[in-house]
Amino acid sequence: MTTNITIQISNISKIYKTEAMETMALDNVSFAINKGEFVAIMGPSGSGKSTLMHILGALDTPTSGTYILDGENVENLTDDQLADIRNRKIGFIFQAFNLLPRTTVLKNVMLPMRYAEIPLEKREEIAKKYLEMVGLGHRMYHTSNQISGGQQQRVAIARALVMSPAILLADEPTGNIASAQAEEVMAIFQDINSQGHTIVMITHEPDIASHAKRIIHVKDGKIIKDEKNIRQKIAKHNKNIE
Amino acid sequence: MKEFFESITESIGTLTLNKMRTGLAILGIVIGIGSVIALISLGQATQQSVQSQIQSLGSNLLTVIPGATNSGGVRGAIGGGTTLTYDDAKAIQTSAQVTTVAAVDPEVSRRAQITAGNNNSNTQVIGATTAYAEVNNITMDSGTFITQQDVNSIAKVAVIGPQVVTNLFPNNSSPIGQTIRINKIAFRIVGITASKGGSGFANRDDIVVIPITTAQQQIFGIDYVTSIAVSAKTPDVMTTAQNQIGYLLLARHKLSDPTKADFSIFSQSDILSAASQTTGTFTALLSGVAAISLLVGGIGIMNIMLVTVNERTREIGLRKALGAKKKTITTQFLIEAIMLTFIGGIIGVILGITFSYGYSVMTRSLFVVSIPSVLLAFAVSAGIGILFGWYPAQRAANLQPIEALRYE
Numbered sequence: 121m122t123t124n125i126t127i128q129i130s131n132i133s134k135i136y137k138t139e140a141m142e143t144m145a146l147d148n149v150s151f152a153i154n155k156g157e158f159v160a161i162m163g164p165s166g167s168g169k170s171t172l173m174h175i176l177g178a179l180d181t182p183t184s185g186t187y188i189l190d191g192e193n194v195e196n197l198t199d200d201q202l203a204d205i206r207n208r209k210i211g212f213i214f215q216a217f218n219l220l221p222r223t224t225v226l227k228n229v230m231l232p233m234r235y236a237e238i239p240l241e242k243r244e245e246i247a248k249k250y251l252e253m254v255g256l257g258h259r260m261y262h263t264s265n266q267i268s269g270g271q272q273q274r275v276a277i278a279r280a281l282v283m284s285p286a287i288l289l290a291d292e293p294t295g296n297i298a299s300a301q302a303e304e305v306m307a308i309f310q311d312i313n314s315q316g317h318t319i320v321m322i323t324h325e326p327d328i329a330s331h332a333k334r335i336i337h338v339k340d341g342k343i344i345k346d347e348k349n350i351r352q353k354i355a356k357h358n359k360n361i362e
Numbered sequence: 363m364k365e366f367f368e369s370i371t372e373s374i375g376t377l378t379l380n381k382m383r384t385g386l387a388i389l390g391i392v393i394g395i396g397s398v399i400a401l402i403s404l405g406q407a408t409q410q411s412v413q414s415q416i417q418s419l420g421s422n423l424l425t426v427i428p429g430a431t432n433s434g435g436v437r438g439a440i441g442g443g444t445t446l447t448y449d450d451a452k453a454i455q456t457s458a459q460v461t462t463v464a465a466v467d468p469e470v471s472r473r474a475q476i477t478a479g480n481n482n483s484n485t486q487v488i489g490a491t492t493a494y495a496e497v498n499n500i501t502m503d504s505g506t507f508i509t510q511q512d513v514n515s516i517a518k519v520a521v522i523g524p525q526v527v528t529n530l531f532p533n534n535s536s537p538i539g540q541t542i543r544i545n546k547i548a549f550r551i552v553g554i555t556a557s558k559g560g561s562g563f564a565n566r567d568d569i570v571v572i573p574i575t576t577a578q579q580q581i582f583g584i585d586y587v588t589s590i591a592v593s594a595k596t597p598d599v600m601t602t603a604q605n606q607i608g609y610l611l612l613a614r615h616k617l618s619d620p621t622k623a624d625f626s627i628f629s630q631s632d633i634l635s636a637a638s639q640t641t642g643t644f645t646a647l648l649s650g651v652a653a654i655s656l657l658v659g660g661i662g663i664m665n666i667m668l669v670t671v672n673e674r675t676r677e678i679g680l681r682k683a684l685g686a687k688k689k690t691i692t693t694q695f696l697i698e699a700i701m702l703t704f705i706g707g708i709i710g711v712i713l714g715i716t717f718s719y720g721y722s723v724m725t726r727s728l729f730v731v732s733i734p735s736v737l738l739a740f741a742v743s744a745g746i747g748i749l750f751g752w753y754p755a756q757r758a759a760n761l762q763p764i765e766a767l768r769y770e
Contacts, residue, residue: 179683179764200687207685218680218767222379235685240364279684 125188126286126318127153127176132185134171134341145171146182147341153287153320158313160332160349161322168341170291173322177212177289178205190286207235211280215292217272219264219279225251226260229279236283243282250278254308270301277308281317288312290321294328306331306355331355373698384702387666390659391706391746392713395739397652399714402735404721405645407728412637422464422597423497424604425628426450426590426611444586445615445624448574451491451590453614460606462599467493468587470577476570478530478542485526486569487544489577497591498566505538505553513573516580520549524557525568544570545581600629656742659706660750667699667754678758679766688759695758699751700744707743711736 134146145168153159163169174180175187178194181202187194190209197205206212219228229247238246251257254274259267264275273293280288290309294302310331313319323329330353337345377384428445451468454460470489475482494500495507503524512519520542522530531537541548549572558566578584594603604627611625612618628636671678678691686694715731722729 174764177683179767200689203682203685203687206683212683214680214767218676218683220677220680231681232684234365234368235681235687235690237365240368283685 124154125152126155126157126190127151127320128186128188129175130186132172132175132182132187134168134175134180135183144341146175149185149338149341149343151336151343151346153318155318156313156316158309158319158331158333159321160329160335161320161338162324162326162329162335163338164324167338169322169324169338171341172338173289173291173320176287176320177210178202203235207232208283209286211283211285211288213273213276213280213288213290213293215295217264217269217276217296219272219275221265222263224261224263225256225267225275228264228275229282232279232283246282247278250281251275253281254278268301269297270304273297273301273305274308277305277312281312286318288317288319290319292323293321294323294325300358302328303355304358306353307357310355327353369694369697370701373694373701376698377701383666387663388659388702388706388709390655390662391703391743392659392710394652394656394659395707395710395743396713396717397655398649398742399711399735399739400717400721401645401648401652402732403714403718403730405641405648406732407718407722407730409638409641409645410730411728412641413634422594422600423630424592424594424600424607425633426454426592426607427588427626427628428586428624429626444584446587446590447585448578448587450611450614451587453610454590454592454607457610459610460603462595462603462606464593464595465493465496467491467497467591468574469494469589469591470574470582470584471588472582474544474570474581476526476530476542476544477546478537478540481530481532483526483529483568485529486565487577487581488569488571489574489581490571491574494571494591497593500558500566501556503554503556504536505551507553508571508573513575516575517573518547518549518576518580519552519572520544521553521555521571522551523555523565523567523569525565526570527554529568542570544572547580604629656746660703660746663699663702663746664750664754666702667695667751668757670698671695671754671758674758675761675766675769678761679763679769682761682763683767691759692755695755696748696751699755700747703743703747703750704740707740710743711739714739 129152130150132146132149133144136143136145149172161169161172171180175182178189181195181197189205192205192209194202194205220231226244226247229251230243233243233246248257248260251260254277256271256274256278259271264272267275273296293309294305297305306328309319309321313333319332321329321332329335330349330351333349333352335345335347335349336343426446446468448468451466454463455466467490472487473484474487476485476487488494490508491513492508492510495502500507505521507521508517508519511517522542527537530542531540534540536554538551538554540551542551543549555567555569572581574587592603592607594600608620608623608627612620612623615624617623681691715736718731719729721727
């Protein structure tokens, strides 16, 4: 069932070199994530989970090891080739939302499709569909700084989905928003996961991680535990949330 | 195409976010382009008016002046020499060797202060003979020109140009019979010349013509002439006339080597090319200064773009994370830089044209807009955008996405 594997990393190591010393951020990490999984990567700060996220996100390359994403080998690629991989295969959701300021919600969601050179009309159509899905159809023409943090993160989710990527990569997605909003974000994650999207979420909060179906624990650059989450928490949509 | 316009509107949107900074950034370009356009316009206007004035003097006119030249241009103190005399002029007129000359007019010409009542004006005073009018194609508006009798009797009479009338007799359009004072000596006005138009150093409307004898003895106290104007019989015999006069004067001045001549003979075309060369040099020089201000403006653009790139590090990181390639980022920032310089160029062109138009209205001179220079200005301003936007755009494009996203 190799076709079912979305992420395959084997013996990944990452060493940061400074003049004074070498730091091993990742030490021989291997795992596979199948299509349709909802995985939380947990660990304290300094555990190497951010480095892992950068490598999974094709934002950085490992010092050694192989990484196969959706059948493509992410190795020895140029910056532009990596940009292309990120554009087509990865939907990013950041802790700080990272929307373009003073730009409309709609334009923000359309941005990745612009880099894929999708025609303008088509971009608008797709962006509107996903904005409706995250419940922000009525905020399309607001600028990103006119809406709340939770709404911004939902815009970011819509933006991550427009290219129908192989994985959604969420880095502390609830770190900057209120708990009611965080619940809503988790509910959306579980919705889109049930529609077949693969989600990899990096977090240090056990409560947030408990919404995933599988939890990988990282410490000191190594995987210390990789288990199925038998007590998955189901988030409820909050009808009153704005 | 739609995508291109999208980038343009996006960059305009970004630039209008910080209007103050955008305005200051383009100021250097505005000043640079504006002064280039203004200077080129002024230079061309000057050149055209000089050319038309010199041509209006007549195509068969030769001018003999003291001092030597070489072929490269005018040398020595022109008009400052004392080697030409009234007798030289008489000899040119009467010599049997010189067969191609129609009229000869020795002149003494200097600027002097002219007063009439409470008005005064600094004007070119020309001591001349009766031939002056013929040689210079001067016609009379009213009154008479100076006569041979006036020259012989050292009469204190004056013929004035229409500009002098305007300057000294603002309320009296026909001041014939009135008195003007040249260096405090009283002259009676006997005639007013018809307007020849034009302005600047060769303005033939702003002159006072008096008998040459009076000028030499009463006003300037000299016994030489500052130039001898000669009209050839036809334009075809100009070269022959030039040679005949040259040999005659060499013989009269007892010089055997033509290269050591103590006088020079110019035709209109010689003066024309010398004048064009002078104004051309000036225009080039001033344009050079303006080009330096453009360069400084370009550096200003680069500075602002570097600041912009630095400020927007996170945005660039995000764009790269979402799949923007190096080329895309480079293009985005280049378009911004080009928009800056292009807008600066447009404003500069408008300002430059306005300035040269205002100048031409104020000085009642020609107004010339050279379309090639305007097009060149646009091309140059866009070029500066590319040149000075390139490095900041490359900086942006080469940012590593993780570093950029982490940047606070």
